[in-house]
Amino acid sequence: MHDILKKIQVNMPFRMLVDRYLPMVLEKRINPEIGFDCFALDSFRKEDFLKVAGMLRDEGLTITFHAPFYDLRPGAVDRRIREVTVERLNQVFELVPYFKPESIVCHPSFDSRYYVSNDDLWLENSRDTWMRFLAMADGMDTVIVLENVYENNPEILNRLINSLNKFDNIRFCFDTGHFNAFSNVPLEEWMESLGTCIGEIHLHDNDGRTDEHAPVGEGNFPFRRFFEFLSENDIRPIITIEPHTEENLWHTLKNIKNMKLLDYLG
Secondary structure, eight states, X not given: OHHHHTTOEEEEXXXXXXXXXXXXXXXXXXXXXXXXXXXXXXXXXXXXHHHHHHHHHXXXXXXXXXXXXXXXXXXXXXXXXXXXXXXXXXHHHTTHHHHOOSEEEEOOOOOTTTSTTOHHHHHHHHHHHHHHHHHHHHTTTOEEEEEOSSOSSSHHHHHHHHHTTXXXXXXXXXXXXXXXXXXSSOHHHHHHHHGGGEEEEEEOBOOSSSOOOBOTTSSOOOHHHHHHHHHHTXXXXXXXXXXXXXXXXXXXXXXXXXXXXXXXXX
């Protein structure tokens, strides 16, 4: 599986990386997408982050970030909620100079069931939030990739990303499992709307009912059709798998190999 591991990122919460998986990451040269949640940001010291960053960089591993998202609302109608969100996201951006991640995955956190009839206000507030961080990221040689979660169609994310197109470091992160569980429009509509903006993809699977993070190929997401689209349009994104368990990690790698998915991208 080493040939596949060299080409992808593996999502891993910082706490699990430190408490359990760092030796395996270093030994097997796993490129981590480090997830920073509120617990890690509040529990670890600057020295802890510096130590881990140094170990990963000394091994020449490629690093990406996943920003915190629990309870955060970058486009919140309530100004004070946005202020707390910005404060928490700032903590992650302060770590960028240590780890030098190639990308920072963030959740815009739009949900039509929540922001009823407030699309335009959400969009305006979101744009203000991400402009702040895009300016910061521009000076740190990294990109921000905004990920679909509960969005049931690509319209609002398309509007948001297009509103930020004066920045060169904004991309879309297409999450296959979230699309499969929450979208009510076909894959082709997402690709027509946001395909050319894809800078990163998150790979996991489900049966279309819940976001179960099953191994690739063990649900019903059309992976071959998706990778054919990427190949035909010469899109070469960062590829991240989100296995959630060590067992699912190895199952995912095996299935990616058997399905020859990376062959589509050369």
